[in-house]
Amino acid sequence: DTEVTQTPKHLVMGMTNKKSLKCEQHMGHRAMYWYKQKAKKPPELMFVYSYEKLSINESVPSRFSPECPNSSLLNLHLHALQPEDSALYLCASSLGTYQGRMNTEAFFGQGTRLTVV
Amino acid sequence: DAKTTQPNSMESNEEEPVHLPCNHSTISGTDYIHWYRQLPSQGPEYVIHGLTSNVNNRMASLAIAEDRKSSTLILHRATLRDAAVYYCILRSGGYQKVTFGIGTKLQVIP
Numbered sequence: 001d002t003e004v005t006q007t008p009k010h011l012v013m014g015m016t017n018k019k020s021l022k023c024e025q026h027m028g029h030r031a032m033y034w035y036k037q038k039a040k041k042p043p044e045l046m047f048v049y050s051y052e053k054l055s056i057n058e059s060v061p062s063r064f065s066p067e068c069p070n071s072s073l074l075n076l077h078l079h080a081l082q083p084e085d086s087a088l089y090l091c092a093s094s095l096g097t098y099q100g101r102m103n104t105e106a107f108f109g110q111g112t113r114l115t116v117v
Numbered sequence: 118d119a120k121t122t123q124p125n126s127m128e129s130n131e132e133e134p135v136h137l138p139c140n141h142s143t144i145s146g147t148d149y150i151h152w153y154r155q156l157p158s159q160g161p162e163y164v165i166h167g168l169t170s171n172v173n174n175r176m177a178s179l180a181i182a183e184d185r186k187s188s189t190l191i192l193h194r195a196t197l198r199d200a201a202v203y204y205c206i207l208r209s210g211g212y213q214k215v216t217f218g219i220g221t222k223l224q225v226i227p
Contacts, residue, residue: 004160033215042204042217043161056214090160092215105151106215108160 002027006091006109014117015081021112023074023091030096032074033106034066037088049074050096081116088113121205126222129195137190137221139205144185149208151215152179152190154201161204161217164190200225 004025013019023032030051035043048056049068063085065077074091094106122140129135141150151166165172165179167188172179178191192199204220 042202042220045214045216048214092160094215105163105166106153106161108162110160 002107004091004093004107004109006089006112008112009110010113010115012115012117013078013081015083017081018077018079020078021076021089021091021114023076023093023109024072025093025107026072027093027107028071029093029107030071031094032068033092033094034074034076035090035092037090037111039087043090047076078114081114083116086115121207121218123203123205123218123221125219126224128224128226129192131197131225131227132194135192135195135199135223135225137192137203137205137223138187139189140187141205141207142186144207145209147209150179150181150185150188151206151208152177153204153206153215153217154199155204155220156198156201164203166208195223195225197225197227199223 007022011019032049034046036046037043045058046060047066052068052071063080067075088111090111091109092106095104120143149166149168152164153161154164155161165174165177167179167181169181171181180189200223202220202222204217206215208215
């Protein structure tokens with residue numbers, strides 16, 4: 001199984017809502033990532049989790065709150081978002097730093113298309 | 118992160134080879150060269166990666182210059198399904214970021 005599964009595929013939320021995006025992989029990867037992609041732009045890294053600990057936060061506003069409850073799951077909790085946060089949110093995973101091979105590919109999910117109204 | 122430079126867009130006729138260039142003049146000795154592509158409305162997909170030697174896999178070939186300051190992704194026979202944005206990325210061996218540049222939008226003409 002080489003899939004990264006993201007749910008939901010589409011989400012519309014109001015600016016006062018709280019919602020969560022979910023990402024799951026069963027490849028035994030210990031590095032997981034969240035990216036944000038605006039239309040016609042490249043993906044922008046938001047967070048990296050390494051062995052279930054947050055290792056990189058690219059100065060993301062606190063209205064985005066990541067969580068890694070176990071080695072297979074990654075969540076992104078959303079609260080009080082703005083319309084400009086509407087984007088495609090991508091999750092990815094790869095082997096962790098200590099999993100033998102140091103430089104391997106990342107596997108991406110199909111993304112959650114988020115619209116903030 | 119070391120930076121990569123790619124043309125914004127390229128065109129190819131269907132069933133012809135495509136050479137997608139990437140410049141990375143500030144590459145360090147531990148940087149691997151990765152290529153990903155993103156088809157419309159999909160997440161990025163790994164294509165190929167290499168360090169110094171040329172690499173081949175079922176999707177493409179990667180030709181790396183001897184000084185490693187540039188590389189070329191080669192699609193041997195472009196199909197309509199290869200129309201995508203292709204990203205050239207440098208990834209250090211011990212570092213976990215996958216940082217995307219602007220990429221090259223490949224259009225395949227029937």
